[in-house]
Amino acid sequence: MLPKVNQILYIQVASSDEEEAKIEYKSRIADVGENDILIEIPINEQTGRFKKLFLGDELSTFFITEGGMKNYFNTHVVGFKEDVIKLISIQKPDPDQVTKVQRRSFFRVNADLELAVTLSGQIKFLAVTDNIGGGGVSFIADGKYTIKSGDLLDCWLLLTYKNGSIDHVNFKCEIVRVKPLETGRNQVMCKFSDISDTERQKIIRFCFERQLDYKNR
Template identity: 55%
Template sequence: MFPKVNDLVYIQVATSDKPDEKKECKSRIADVEEESFLIEVPIESGSGRMKKLYIGDELSVYFLTEAGIKNYFNTYVLGFADDVVQLVRIRKPEPESITKIQRRHFLRVIAELEIAIKMKDGNQFVTYTEDVSGGGVSFTYQGHFKVVQGEQLFCWLLIPYKNGTIEHVPFEAEVVRIKKLDTGRLMVMLKFISISDMERQKIIRYCFERQFDFRDR
């Protein structure tokens, strides 16, 4: 379940700086402790620069299993250790908090989240989702702009988590179905066609939180 020594891990650092927030870094597990991992200082993908981390930094991490499955977890920086090179100590997650991306069967939950839509003709509007999943979302709107099946939309989804943090998830999606409701509103069903794995994981994390909410009722 956990990554092993010498396994590569891919990291995004939670930050208010939007350009930095989307940068992915690569590191390697140097040692596994009882309650933490020691990792090499991350290297930014593309630039090759070392990413300076600070105690308390929140990280989104994924690693690959031997079968090529991506496993995600959230963690934070505990401190540092000096070996031949400086290492970063991060909190080991609870095993049940590690999630996998399943390409065909995403958990779908009912959720009223704010979503901004931009059409290819430049028209824009804001509405709310009916449900969300790691594979796509559905939303309703009044039909003031004509959306057609097969059209590609640029979207931004606002996701509030139980800990109070808020994420903005950008993606491009294709309209797969449109249904007229009894209220006169239209329901539009979308599937993701362009979304980064880290952004998809933010949605999957929200879906798991919602699922636990339903179980507790």
């Protein structure tokens, strides 16, 4: 499903500035063409300030459809148009590049990412993710740490995007399963128990980029 005229588009702009990359803007879709989508200048509702976009800016976006379904896609600025108001032209995604997100249908991608884990508020260790998605994470941990299904973890995940920017994502998760490996380490599978929409969107953006890499190989 593609966005339609008058729908609200929620936007985050890829930036090397970590704080800037976290800001969510809103824009109204003014027109949908064959190859592009025209949107109004995005606004930060918290400050009331408009966001100036430049040609080539990479955007992580979503729009909401019936039942609160969030539809995510990545795009970039391809031009500008002077109408009654100034409009911004962004690349129209292919329908298969729009991912519907609901709690039971998050897709995951394989990824080796650094993860800082705190268990029971005391034990801290570093791990490497096995896969990641909008609904949870799987990671490999040293077998010396005593962890079991049902344990709650506080985690910081380091994400690296294609444009070289870096994000840190904080979330709490619950261990669903611990699988011992022949190497003496454990594969730990978790589902998110407490994560903000903003933090989840960062992970989904990363997954989109990784999924597109797989498709283009």
